[in-house]
Amino acid sequence: MIKVYINDKPYDVVEGITIMQAAAMAGYKIPSLCYHPRLSIYGGCRVCIVEVEGVKNFAASCSYPIKDGMKIRTNTEAVRKARKEIVELILDNHPQDCNICKRNGICELQNLAREVGVEERMFAGERKRYDKDDASPCVENNQEKCVLCGRCVRMCAEIQKIRAIDFVNRGIKTRVSPAFDMSFKDSVCSCCGQCITVCPTAALTEKDYIKETFEVLNDKSKIKVAQIAPSVRAAIGEFFGLKPGKNWEKETAASLKKLGFDYVFDTQFSADLTIVEEASEFLDRLKGNGALPMITSCSSAWMKAMEQFYSDLIPNVSTCRSPMSMLSSIIKTYFAKKINVDPKNIASVAFMCCVAKKYEAAREELLIDGMRTTDYSLTTRELGRMLKSSGINLPDIKGEEFDSPLGQSSGAATIFGVTGGVMEAALRTAYELATGKTLIDIEMTQARGFEGVKEGKIDVDGTEVRFAVVHGLGNAAKILDVVRKDKNKYHFIEIMACPGGCIGGGGQPYTAVNGQTFDINLLKLRAQALYDSDKSKIIRKSHENPDIKKLYDEFLGTPLGEKAHKLLHTHYKPHFPKGI
Amino acid sequence: MSDEKLKELQEYIQEFASKENKQSYLIAVLHKAQSIYGYLPKEVIEFVSEEMRLPTSAVWGAATFYNYFHTTVKGKYIISVCMGTACYVKGAVEIMETIKDELEIKENETTQDMMFTLQEARCLGACGLAPVLMVNGKVHGDLTPEKVKKLINDYRSERL
Numbered sequence: 176m177i178k179v180y181i182n183d184k185p186y187d188v189v190e191g192i193t194i195m196q197a198a199a200m201a202g203y204k205i206p207s208l209c210y211h212p213r214l215s216i217y218g219g220c221r222v223c224i225v226e227v228e229g230v231k232n233f234a235a236s237c238s239y240p241i242k243d244g245m246k247i248r249t250n251t252e253a254v255r256k257a258r259k260e261i262v263e264l265i266l267d268n269h270p271q272d273c274n275i276c277k278r279n280g281i282c283e284l285q286n287l288a289r290e291v292g293v294e295e296r297m298f299a300g301e302r303k304r305y306d307k308d309d310a311s312p313c314v315e316n317n318q319e320k321c322v323l324c325g326r327c328v329r330m331c332a333e334i335q336k337i338r339a340i341d342f343v344n345r346g347i348k349t350r351v352s353p354a355f356d357m358s359f360k361d362s363v364c365s366c367c368g369q370c371i372t373v374c375p376t377a378a379l380t381e382k383d384y385i386k387e388t389f390e391v392l393n394d395k396s397k398i399k400v401a402q403i404a405p406s407v408r409a410a411i412g413e414f415f416g417l418k419p420g421k422n423w424e425k426e427t428a429a430s431l432k433k434l435g436f437d438y439v440f441d442t443q444f445s446a447d448l449t450i451v452e453e454a455s456e457f458l459d460r461l462k463g464n465g466a467l468p469m470i471t472s473c474s475s476a477w478m479k480a481m482e483q484f485y486s487d488l489i490p491n492v493s494t495c496r497s498p499m500s501m502l503s504s505i506i507k508t509y510f511a512k513k514i515n516v517d518p519k520n521i522a523s524v525a526f527m528c529c530v531a532k533k534y535e536a537a538r539e540e541l542l543i544d545g546m547r548t549t550d551y552s553l554t555t556r557e558l559g560r561m562l563k564s565s566g567i568n569l570p571d572i573k574g575e576e577f578d579s580p581l582g583q584s585s586g587a588a589t590i591f592g593v594t595g596g597v598m599e600a601a602l603r604t605a606y607e608l609a610t611g612k613t614l615i616d617i618e619m620t621q622a623r624g625f626e627g628v629k630e631g632k633i634d635v636d637g638t639e640v641r642f643a644v645v646h647g648l649g650n651a652a653k654i655l656d657v658v659r660k661d662k663n664k665y666h667f668i669e670i671m672a673c674p675g676g677c678i679g680g681g682g683q684p685y686t687a688v689n690g691q692t693f694d695i696n697l698l699k700l701r702a703q704a705l706y707d708s709d710k711s712k713i714i715r716k717s718h719e720n721p722d723i724k725k726l727y728d729e730f731l732g733t734p735l736g737e738k739a740h741k742l743l744h745t746h747y748k749p750h751f752p753k754g755i
Numbered sequence: 756m757s758d759e760k761l762k763e764l765q766e767y768i769q770e771f772a773s774k775e776n777k778q779s780y781l782i783a784v785l786h787k788a789q790s791i792y793g794y795l796p797k798e799v800i801e802f803v804s805e806e807m808r809l810p811t812s813a814v815w816g817a818a819t820f821y822n823y824f825h826t827t828v829k830g831k832y833i834i835s836v837c838m839g840t841a842c843y844v845k846g847a848v849e850i851m852e853t854i855k856d857e858l859e860i861k862e863n864e865t866t867q868d869m870m871f872t873l874q875e876a877r878c879l880g881a882c883g884l885a886p887v888l889m890v891n892g893k894v895h896g897d898l899t900p901e902k903v904k905k906l907i908n909d910y911r912s913e914r915l
Contacts, residue, residue: 338812339812340812341810341812341815341816342816343815343819344819344820345819345821354800354810354812354815355797355815753801753811
């Protein structure tokens with residue numbers, strides 16, 4: 176312990192921390208912009224400056240280590256003035272279009288300007304002008320709004336280890352872009368959207384399909400069908416200012432009805448379907464029909480990254496479509512027939528926690544007889560904006576059940592949204608399908624939690640099944656390097672591209688816990704909402720979902736059968752966009 | 756891209772293969788690449804990124820950060836017009852405009868005959884001669900629009 180003085184009061188703090196951390200312990204939150212606790216220190220924005228006695232210039236508190244006897248002042252007149260000027264200069268190089276900005280009201284830069292007391296625009300000179308890059312189906316890059324904090328660059332490089340983007344040029348011409356100034360569309364970007372999660376402004380945002388969706392909703396010739404992913408209901412409340420950690424399932428279903436959807440189905444139903452197919456596929460591979468380890472395929476950003484960087488592992492990746500795409504397939508075939516409607520007249524809209532699902536929805540490999548099955552995929556944030564603009568206040572809505580026949584789901588499907596959930600759900604089913612016995616201990620703690628790489632094993636009738644669960648593409652890289660060297664270490668691997676799994680998806684609300692988005696405690700709260708829902712369900716295994724059984728009896732035949740193969744499975748091919 | 760040039764670059768990169776932090780030799784490698792090719796074509800940047808196992812975005816970032824590196828093909832003569840304070844006050848803008856008119860190009864562009872590339876420079880450290888410009892490392896000072904026109908013609912007819 177060493178002694179420091181913060182604003183003239185002594186504090187005992189541990190050695191090795193920064194001024195910012197010490198000040199936080201003393202109860203002073205120092206404003207910041209480029210700093211993020213889960214990313215490396217950058218010290219680029221200078222917003223977090225403080226005075227340190229004996230040090231000539233202001234010190235950036237995010238990167239300045241504390242020393243014994245250090246005298247720090249966080250709120251002198253000079254510091255406040257300098258901080259305000261720094262923010263003013265950033266604002267002067269930023270479009271002053273807050274009222275018509277996607278992040279109006281939920282913008283870190285806006286909050287910062289208010290915090291440091293910016294009241295006027297000092298310099299009306301030139302500001303940077305760039306064309307928006309909106310060619311990607313997932314990510315929009317509007318560099319006019321970029322404040323060059325570099326959090327996206329560090330997120331992509333450090334957490335996801337994709338490094339699709341970096342700073343380009345220098346000085347006043349600096350911008351964030353993929354290599355060769357090419358569009359995100361042509362780059363190695365996995366579309367995970369995590370850069371959006373940490374962006375303080377609207378420089379990086381999801382490609383928005385709200386307008387198109389409203390058009391569909393007003394089209395009388397269409398039957399409008401919606402589906403929502405498990406993680407959307409665990410986070411949508413946050414968009415309405417509600418505390419994280421509650422599952423808003425029924426309210427979300429009812430809200431979608433109020434928006435004008437004729438049928439509201441549940442992606443959890445098709446999560447059960449995915450599990451029945453995937454568990455069957457796994458058992459088949461275990462018998463020697465196909466490569467092991469089998470790697471899950473639900474995460475669309477992982478799919479894109481896999482085809483680019485790990486195409487040698489294509490034989491190991493499950494051929495199952497994601498739950499979104501499975502449900503869309505079923506909606507436009509089984510369900511269309513059931514209500515006697517031409518599938519061309521069905522608009523299928525998916526509400527996902529995911530940015531990459533927009534890319535997945537457009538994948539050619541998923542067309543059925545030339546027909547696209549998911550017409551639009553929207554994020555939780557887009558859903559929030561749609562509801563708000565329609566005057567639908569989620570917390571006031573009386574909950575409703577999902578529609579039949581694609582609305583019932585098991586507890587196993589609910590936990591799909593959390594890292595480890597797909598593994599847990601798949602093993603619950605695989606065990607029972609393989610052994611014919613009832614699995615008693617269904618909560619698999621080995622697969623749960625937020626460790627980057629989790630390992631576990633389960634005994635399936637004398638065979639030891641070893642599995643691994645990873646979340647975040649950086650962690651995926653670790654395990655895939657192991658797999659490339661040793662194919663026998665694991666039998667089954669779950670990979671989710673986003674940290675925390677879908678609950679931490681790139682399309683989730685910008686909820687700040689401890690003053691920052693992308694907080695591990697936020698992920699824990701969202702996860703708890705889903706685990707609680709699993710616990711409260713009577714049916715907790717996918718293959719016991721009666722509507723799934725009915726779907727196979729009436730339509731699909733058997734898991735991995737001919738029809739299932741056409742509608743529920745897919746294939747992959749290597750892609751080599753520029754850049755490694 | 757000729758195989759010979761590529762081979763030379765590859766051999767240079769391999770010199771660092773056994774070193775610790777071999778990726779930190781990026782700047783040296785880019786220098787080498789530019790000395791071989793005259794500039795840094797995209798294909799070369801991709802090659803460097805693959806050989807050094809560095810993300811292309813990072814190589815591109817470094818190549819565009821440093822003024823010394825060019826990512827577009829350059830003319831035979833690179834004219835750097837000083838826009839430092841002293842030259843600016845003594846009429847650098849006029850000099851720049853004269854050259855633009857004379858060569859019919861804008862800053863950071865190259866004439867179609869590949870003779871000239873025009874760029875802006877910060878202080879060249881020859882303020883006493885302001886306004887100044889530099890052609891392939893040679894400084895010309897005390898300029899007027901007329902002198903600049905003559906200078907360009909001299910280079911054009913290879914009299915210098």
